[in-house]
Amino acid sequence: MEDPRYPIGRFAFDGKANPQLREQWMAEIAAAPGALRAAVAGLGPAQLDTPYREQGWSVRQVVHHLPDSHLNAYTRFKLALTEEEPVIKPYDEARWAELPDVRVAPVETSLTLLECLHRRWVLLLRDLGPADFARRFRHPEHGRSIGLDEALAMYAWHGRHHVAQITALRGRMGWA
Numbered sequence: 420m421e422d423p424r425y426p427i428g429r430f431a432f433d434g435k436a437n438p439q440l441r442e443q444w445m446a447e448i449a450a451a452p453g454a455l456r457a458a459v460a461g462l463g464p465a466q467l468d469t470p471y472r473e474q475g476w477s478v479r480q481v482v483h484h485l486p487d488s489h490l491n492a493y494t495r496f497k498l499a500l501t502e503e504e505p506v507i508k509p510y511d512e513a514r515w516a517e518l519p520d521v522r523v524a525p526v527e528t529s530l531t532l533l534e535c536l537h538r539r540w541v542l543l544l545r546d547l548g549p550a551d552f553a554r555r556f557r558h559p560e561h562g563r564s565i566g567l568d569e570a571l572a573m574y575a576w577h578g579r580h581h582v583a584q585i586t587a588l589r590g591r592m593g594w595a
Contacts, residue, residue, distance in 0.1 A: 423471065423472035423473075423475070423587060424472060424475070425580070426583040426584055426586075426587045427576070427579055427580055427583045430572075430573050430576045430577070430580070432569045432573065436552065436568035436569075436572070438549075440572070441552065441568070441571060443575070444574075444575035445541055445544050445545060445571070445575075447575035447576075447578060447579060448537055448540060448541060448544070448574060448575050449537060450578075451485070451533070451537060451575075451579070451582065452530065452533045452534040453534075454578070454579070454582045455482065455485060455530060455533060455581070455582050455585075456530050456534075458582045458585040458586050459482060459530075459585060461595075462594065466592075466594060467482075467526060469588065469592070471584040471587070471588040472588075475584075478585055478588065479521065479526060480521055481581050481584060481585060482526045482529050482530065482585075483520070483521045483524065483526070483529045484512060484515070484581065485529065485533055485577075485578065485581055486529050486532040486533045486536055487510075487512065487515050487516075488512060488574075488577065489536055489537070489540070489574060489578075490536060491510060492540075492570065492574045492577075493536060493540050493543075494507075495507050496543065496544075496567060496570065497543075498556055499554045499555060499567055499570075500547075500567075504554075504555050504557055505557065506556070506557045507556045507557065507558055509558065509560045544571065547567075551567065552568045552571065553566060553567070553568070554566070554567050555567070556570075
């Protein structure tokens with residue numbers, strides 16, 4: 420049985436990027452909000468509050484996590500584009516997923532936020548050149564510098580990863 424935490428596998432970056440890969444990753448980022456919206460379409464409150472795996476986040480928490488995470492990513496891109504290898508501010512995503520807004524905000528709020536955020540992010544990304552994607556930020560928790568090519572690939576994966584957690588749960592539960 421596949422690991423329900425990683426239904427599409429763990430993120431891996433081989434250090435290679437080219438215009439075609441960047442275009443693919445940008446297309447995946449552009450498609451993520453619609454894919455997330457489709458993944459939760461028709462789910463009721465009890466289904467949204469179902470963990471996608473044992474001891475995992477609920478579907479609702481996953482939906483709210485995506486714009487939280489991608490807002491941080493968008494900010495990291497902007498910092499890397501405007502500063503020389505900035506040290507980014509990490510955040511505790513598990514604790515963010517437990518904050519009161521996650522329990523009370525309708526998922527529509529985060530679906531709309533993700534759509535708007537990704538529109539802005541893709542506008543930025545599509546105007547960048549190879550030298551821009553070579554820019555970097557330093558992640559203190561990872562103890563290394565991360566290039567924007569790697570970050571682009573990772574966030575393209577990240578959206579697909581969380582959508583797959585929800586769609587895999589729907590399949591296991593027989594939720595059409």
